[in-house]
Amino acid sequence: MSDTTTTAAAAAPKIGFVSLGCPKALTDSELILTQLSAEGYQTSKRYEGADLVIVNTCGFIDDAVKESLDTIGEALAANGRVIVTGCLGAREADGGGNLVRSMHPSVLAVTGPHATQEVMDAVHLHVPKPHDPFVDLVPEVRSQFRGEAGIKLTPRHYAYLKISEGCNHRCTFCIIPSMRGDLVSRPVGDVLAEARALFESGVKELLVVSQDTSAYGVDVKYRTGFFDGRPVKTRMTELCAALAELAKPHGAWVRLHYVYPYPHVDELLPLMATGAVLPYLDVPFQHSHPDMLRRMKRPASGEKNLDRLLQWRAACPELVIRSTFIAGFPGETEAEFQHLLDFVREAQIDRAGCFAYSPVNGAAANELPGALPAELREERRARFMAVAEEVSIARLQRRVGATMQVLVDHAPALGRKGGTGRSYADAPEIDGTVRLLPPEKASKTLKAGEFTRARIVATDGHDLVGQPI
Numbered sequence: 001m002s003d004t005t006t007t008a009a010a011a012a013p014k015i016g017f018v019s020l021g022c023p024k025a026l027t028d029s030e031l032i033l034t035q036l037s038a039e040g041y042q043t044s045k046r047y048e049g050a051d052l053v054i055v056n057t058c059g060f061i062d063d064a065v066k067e068s069l070d071t072i073g074e075a076l077a078a079n080g081r082v083i084v085t086g087c088l089g090a091r092e093a094d095g096g097g098n099l100v101r102s103m104h105p106s107v108l109a110v111t112g113p114h115a116t117q118e119v120m121d122a123v124h125l126h127v128p129k130p131h132d133p134f135v136d137l138v139p140e141v142r143s144q145f146r147g148e149a150g151i152k153l154t155p156r157h158y159a160y161l162k163i164s165e166g167c168n169h170r171c172t173f174c175i176i177p178s179m180r181g182d183l184v185s186r187p188v189g190d191v192l193a194e195a196r197a198l199f200e201s202g203v204k205e206l207l208v209v210s211q212d213t214s215a216y217g218v219d220v221k222y223r224t225g226f227f228d229g230r231p232v233k234t235r236m237t238e239l240c241a242a243l244a245e246l247a248k249p250h251g252a253w254v255r256l257h258y259v260y261p262y263p264h265v266d267e268l269l270p271l272m273a274t275g276a277v278l279p280y281l282d283v284p285f286q287h288s289h290p291d292m293l294r295r296m297k298r299p300a301s302g303e304k305n306l307d308r309l310l311q312w313r314a315a316c317p318e319l320v321i322r323s324t325f326i327a328g329f330p331g332e333t334e335a336e337f338q339h340l341l342d343f344v345r346e347a348q349i350d351r352a353g354c355f356a357y358s359p360v361n362g363a364a365a366n367e368l369p370g371a372l373p374a375e376l377r378e379e380r381r382a383r384f385m386a387v388a389e390e391v392s393i394a395r396l397q398r399r400v401g402a403t404m405q406v407l408v409d410h411a412p413a414l415g416r417k418g419g420t421g422r423s424y425a426d427a428p429e430i431d432g433t434v435r436l437l438p439p440e441k442a443s444k445t446l447k448a449g450e451f452t453r454a455r456i457v458a459t460d461g462h463d464l465v466g467q468p469i
Helices: 003-011 023-038 062-078 099-103 116-126 176-180 188-200 236-250 263-273 290-296 302-315 334-347 374-397
Strands: 014-019 042-044 052-057 082-086 158-162 205-209 224-227 230-233 253-256 280-282 320-327 351-356 403-410 419-422 434-436 451-460 463-468
Touching: 014 023, 014 062, 023 042, 023 052, 023 082, 023 116, 023 158, 023 205, 052 062, 052 116, 062 082, 062 099, 082 116, 158 188, 188 205, 188 224, 188 230, 188 236, 205 236, 230 236, 236 253, 236 263, 253 280, 263 302, 290 334, 302 334, 320 334, 320 374, 334 374, 351 374, 374 451, 403 434, 403 463, 434 451
Parallel strands: 014 042, 014 052, 052 082, 158 205, 205 253, 280 320, 320 351, 434 463
Antiparallel strands: 224 230, 403 419, 403 451, 419 434, 451 463
């Protein structure tokens, strides 16, 4: 390396970066980091020594708001120069004005979510763009990127693929549309180009995310786009079929998240039954009782959810369903809550999470009558989780004796002492894992990012125990 190059690298400004919140926020962070790297900035995981710090925040529920505000405070205390972006940046304070600025008036700039250019404008203002004579005339620098996919914050073997932004629904407990806007679907050609780049870079699991994956293309009336000169309709079914084709030569998985139970989801079951797309659906039901779903203003025909689930399982017996629910929503009666518990049992929800309802500033549900005491909300959440865990563990027991494909996430020393991985039934960070025992054959090795087959020999809480074969 020449002295000039060394000097340029040494002089590159450092930007500290913190990413909070959901996978959709993570993809926003990846876009910002990609742009920073393309312009010659260095990024740092430390506050100290950075020229400024960017905090990508979450603002959906009270705990997330507190975590975000605390993190901003920590960054200000340790560094002093902070740019805030993300969902919390779009929220108003109770008395009006921006919530972040009311709590931390010394921040340099505040933007809402998916605001890469606004963030970069603020960075340029406070830390001028570095000049590198070797790359400034090159249209695009991708040496650290995954082709068109950009920089990723996930482990190398899996990645999130965001297919749209925003949401057209107005659920009474949710303020996401006020922060992220209405549905805007990405061009199908861009989505597929990013997916191909990720597979070619070694990604073995692609996790499709959005606010409402089932609604992909609604905003553009499912118009026809193009990928590699071929027409592809901007619609979930056609997108998933195309993703499956891209994944096939790499032996990679395609996993779907945030899928609302619209009737056209039925079209995906043949892809799942053949394994072209993982037989796994993350469906945010939130409740089961029709009256509760109406008060929540949930989309789709909620009273038909159980019938639809039974049809899905008939078409694809290996289907795994994960979902989230709310207990103690305003006006929820004991009978309606019991209806929810019965639904979880009858629907055999494989993986379930539950929030005790908590008011969110700006949500329409705050005005609904029948607010329940906090103690009752928490008590119902605990009762729900007890039933959900009972169902989940019973379904896990059925796996004992089966042989499953496992994507290895961690395997020190080539797995001689075992490792951890996930089956098709386990999304990273939110579901269980497969604890892999040391291989019985000395020649058998495990490596993070690769698949292995394992015979399931036991369960361990929400996890499975597998013997590599």
